[in-house]
Amino acid sequence: MFFIQKIILTQFKNYTLASFDFTQRVTGICGLNGKGKTNLLDAAYYCCFTKSYFTKIDGLNMQFGTDGFRIEAKTMDHLPATPDGGTERRVDKNNDLKKPDDIVCIFRNGARKEVNLNGVAYTKLSEHIGRFPAVMIAPDDISLITDGSEERRRFMDTVLSQMDANYLQQLMIYNKVLQQRNSLLKSFAEQGKTDWPLLDVLDEQLIMPGNFIFLKRKAFAESLIPLVQQFYNLIADNDELVTLQYDSKLHHSSFYELLNTYRQKDFAAQRSNAGIHKDEILFQLNGQVFKTTASQGQRKSLLFALKLAEFELLKQNKGFAPLLLLDDVFEKLDDNRMQQLLHWVCNENTGQVLITDTHKERLQEAFEQLHTAYQIIEL
Secondary structure (H helix, E strand, C coil), X not given: CCEEEEEEEEEECCEEEEEEECCCCEEEEECCCCCCHHHXXXXXXXXXXXXXXXXXXXXXXXXXXXXXXXXEEEEECECCCCCCCCCCECECCCCCEXXXXXXXXXXXXXXXXEEEECCEECCCHHHHCCCCCEEEECXXXXXXXXXXXXHHHHHHHHHHHHHCHHHHHHHHHHHHHHHHHHHHHHHHHHHCCCCHHXXXXXXXXXXXXXHHHHHHHHHHHHHHHHHHHHHHHHHXXXXXXXXXXXXXXXXCCCHXXXXXXXXXXXXXXXXXXXXXXXXXXXXXXXXXXXXXXXXXXXXXXXXXXXXXXHHHHHHHHHXXXXXXXXXXXXXXXXXXXXXXXXXXXXXXXCCCXXXXXXXXXXXXXXXXXXXXXXXXXXX
16 A cells, blocks of 8 residues: 655646645545645646646646646655554555655656656656556546547556556557558558558557457456446445446457458548457446436446446555545535445545545535544645
8 A cells, every 4th residue: 555645746737836745544625616626636646647637738737837847746655643543554465565655757848757756767657557556536537437438448448557567568559559550541542552461560460469458358347347336336325237348349259350351441441440449348227228328326326336446456456455536526426325435435445535625514524424534635
């Protein structure tokens, strides 16, 4: 387990220079809209993933009028003191005590982003992914349920990349070759000539990482199913049957056969129409298509069930609970669902939790009802 003890922000979003200390496992961050609650959560996420949860372009994370930003997170090798005066040491799967870590992320406009761990810069930022696992739940995440398949592929990739460094590498290889394949298909139309042997080479390069990713996603989905059902029933407080299915053409044919079958269609469309970049997760509620039958409350319950299932799988894989970041969840769930969620994340979970809300009193009341030690940061 890693516990963020301090975050120091310089020119990050609305913060010119700010420092925040975290003294309890559960922390509420409150303040009016625009004060920077979500930005503080995003800074914690950035230190885990070397990127923002909300913004793809690093330049948009700079404070207006500046030319860069810096985020530093200091971690502890144990949780703060417990009510009985003891401490909870964090231990990895090999039962070795972990040492404190210092994470520094620096972005200078027009220059390469730099991420340092304990004063040593990463050669590849991908090497950092998975060292400090985290799960974010934010208002716009409902797109995971309602939007296109790309959102659900990104969900699978985010979890699996934290669990398996090789998965991330294979995904990067696949995406690079896929881009080259699509460029070649487009050039066929633009130049009026074809180079089938070169396409054959790219197909061969696509198959190995594609098969690896497919098998990992398949196993992931099988592990996810019972957890999603369990958490959905917990949050919704009912016995509705929610199921999910990993949908991929590779279930029914080899990748080689798939590429050959779609070759003429790819040639006509000037892009690759089959592969793991077309995979999908399908949801059902009581045997019906979830998208078309679920209410708003049911969609929110499924969203939180998916995120908590992600959390649980990361915990099982890492041997400790990941950081859990909850942004503005009070506005998205009714009182009963909120109570069920908070009981699990604050009392059943042993990891660090950061929760934002616009109402300080609401946060305090919720924490008091849970009888858990907490901290409030007011912005």
